[in-house]
Amino acid sequence: MLKTKEIRKSHLDRTSTACPVGPPAPLSPRGRLLRLGPKALSPGEILALVIGAGGVAPPAVTAACLLSRYGSLVALADIGPDLLCRETGMGPARATRLAAAFELGARALDRTGGDGPRVRSPGDALPLLEAEFRGCDREHFLSLHLDARHRVTRVETVSVGCLDASIVHPREVFKTAVARAAAAVIVAHNHPSGCAEPSRDDLALTARLSDCGRLLGIELLDHIIVGRGEFTSLREYGWPGGRG
Numbered sequence: 001m002l003k004t005k006e007i008r009k010s011h012l013d014r015t016s017t018a019c020p021v022g023p024p025a026p027l028s029p030r031g032r033l034l035r036l037g038p039k040a041l042s043p044g045e046i047l048a049l050v051i052g053a054g055g056v057a058p059p060a061v062t063a064a065c066l067l068s069r070y071g072s073l074v075a076l077a078d079i080g081p082d083l084l085c086r087e088t089g090m091g092p093a094r095a096t097r098l099a100a101a102f103e104l105g106a107r108a109l110d111r112t113g114g115d116g117p118r119v120r121s122p123g124d125a126l127p128l129l130e131a132e133f134r135g136c137d138r139e140h141f142l143s144l145h146l147d148a149r150h151r152v153t154r155v156e157t158v159s160v161g162c163l164d165a166s167i168v169h170p171r172e173v174f175k176t177a178v179a180r181a182a183a184a185v186i187v188a189h190n191h192p193s194g195c196a197e198p199s200r201d202d203l204a205l206t207a208r209l210s211d212c213g214r215l216l217g218i219e220l221l222d223h224i225i226v227g228r229g230e231f232t233s234l235r236e237y238g239w240p241g242g243r244g
Contacts, residue, residue: 043073050101055089062089077102078179116152119144122224122233125186128152129226133190141168141189145182146221154180158187168205170212177218185213188224196227198234207240 027035029045038046047063055062065088070076084095119125125144132142132155139161145154158172177185187209191197206223213220223234234240 043067047073047076047098050098051090051094052097054093055091057089062087062094065089077106116155118149118151119146119186119221120150122222122231122236125152125188125222125224126226126231128155129188129224129231133226136190137192139189139192142187143173143177144186144188145177145180146184146186148183150184150221153182170209173209174212174216174218178216182218184219184221186222186224187220188226190226194228194230196225196230196232198225198232198237203234203240206234210240 029041029049032040033049041049044060044063044067047066048059051059051062053059057065066076067073069087070079081092081095081099084090084098085092087095090098117124117128128144129142133140141158141161143156143158144152145156147153154176156176159168161167173185173187187206189202202223202225206220209223210220221235225232225234
């Protein structure tokens with residue numbers, strides 16, 4: 001009996017010596033996502049996971065080509081599925097999968113919940129704006145996108161400034177509005193001081209935005225300034241230059 005135990009021990013010793021345990025194999029992007037979460041992955045890895053199998057090129061290669069061509073996920077998100085189909089390595093299945101993923105992300109971040117208020121007067125937009133500005137100790141500049149019936153379809157933060165000012169360029173206000181086919185926009189910002197009186201810069205910016213909107217065919221309906229317990233509609237206050 002003792003001899004049998006010694007033989008077994010000798011066999012185990014030889015087995016452990018012959019098969020040393022090496023470093024663990026690196027996790028695949030899918031494995032890292034499951035273990036560490038999606039933030040552990042690069043944009044290219046996430047894109048490759050969404051693209052998936054089923055094309056003439058591996059997902060990682062196709063993802064790298066798309067990012068090289070368009071520069072960023074933000075730029076890629078604006079490309080329609082009909083154009084994505086024509087990209088090397090894509091095709092209808094991958095293109096629709098990617099377009100659906102971008103739309104899903106946009107809807108998840110849609111702060112109107114897909115059922116925004118219809119704006120007939122500045123007061124209709126005020127509850128939404130007060131909720132957005134609540135607790136802000138810096139000046140936030142928002143753009144509200146509206147459809148043809150003047151329902152809010154999207155709320156976008158254009159810029160966040162210092163205690164008493166934010167830097168806004170018309171390009172940033174209308175870039176997403178054009179991409180999302182907004183029929184009109186309302187811009188708004190808060191005055192952390194609590195006073196909703198418009199400044200000279202507020203009036204000048206409103207005039208620029210109105211002119212740009214007119215050129216783009218996206219009407220600027222109003223510029224609303226929200227203070228503490230008060231607000232000012234520049235449309236009612238006096239549109240810059242007396243136009244509009």
